[in-house]
Amino acid sequence: MSLGQQLAPHLPFLRRYARALTGSQSHGDTYVRATLEAIVDAPEQFPRDVDPRLGLYRTFQAIWSSTNFDGEGPVTEGQQHETIAQARLAQITPLSRQALLLTSMEGFTTEDAAYLIDSDTEEVDTLVAEALAEIERQTRADVLIIEDEPIIAMDIETIVRDLGHDVTGVAVTRDEAVALAKARRPGLVLADIQLADDSSGIDAVKDILREFSVPVIFITAFPERLLTGERPEPTFLITKPFQRSTVKAAIAQALFFDQATVPA
The missing domain is CATH 1.20.140.160 (PhyR, sigma-like (SL) domain)
Known part of the structure; x- marks a missing residue:
């Protein structure tokens, strides 16, 4: 199997990491492109003594650590946060x-x-x-949870409250989510994609963002459906089943950058 074939399955998740680290899809993707260019230019320098995923992230880290937010290095777009x-x-x-x-x-x-x-x-x-x-x-925020599975919703609510945030409500459908958001404007939205009435969490978030800007974290069992590179992607995406530490990290980062991102 070629090196490219070994690395391909890990690229969507490296892009996720880069977006979360920088707070920008275009900025993060620029670092990922620079990483791949470095591997293509000098494949003999790619770490061969570790798992390919580790080697890929290691190369990315080298690119990242050699640049700054002031625009030095390979980053040429999306530098304004x-x-x-x-x-x-x-x-x-x-x-x-x-x-x-x-x-x-x-x-x-x-x-x-x-x-x-x-x-x-x-x-x-x-x-x-x-x-x-x-x-x-x-960061402290009022959080709207859009999740139709009661046990998962309760787990997320516990995580949110343990972090010191308030929960404005838990919605199980698109219409309910929009109504709750209008009734009490949240500072963060945690949204599942497939909802109880077969409506879409993505559509619910789009409706909410038409009313006001708010950072969003999407939750899905099928992250590859959103990590395609063919349209704007959510900056913060959690894969089901998730670890509590993952949700905590995503919430912290989303509120840290305080920006809304939703697939078109």
Whole structure:
């Protein structure tokens, strides 16, 4: 199997990581393209002593760590972040965000994350704790949950409240979600895609975003249906079944960047 074939299944998830790290699909994709170009230009330098996914993320990390948000390096588009994100970025180190996302959202072990960021496991644990503490200190929100499975909805609600946020309501259909959002404007939306009456969580979010801007996290058992690269993609996407740490990391990052993204 060629290197390209080995890496292909992991690219959608690297793009997810890059978007969450930068808060922008175009900005994140620019880093991913630079990563692939580096591999094509020098395939002999690709790490062969580790799993292909680790090697891919390791190459990405090298590209990321060699650039800054001031525009240096290979990034040529999508470099402007929301003002609120810029202010928060100044208060938390990029390395801490990487450690948090790699372990909580991408599912790497502490040992793998240490390898990816050229650190050790103790420092990774410290970085993750620091990132969570700082982001949670900066962000508090009213959260609307759009989820038709009662047990999952209860689990998400518990996670949200444990993080110190309030829940404005739990909707199980598109119409109910829009009504709840209009009745009490949320600061964050957690949305399933397939709802109880066969309506779409994506359509519900589009309706809400026509009324006001709000950051959105989508939840689905089939992330590949949204990670196609053929249309605007959600910046924050959680795969079912999910880990609590994944939801916590996504909420923290979504509120950190405080921007709305929904597929067209």
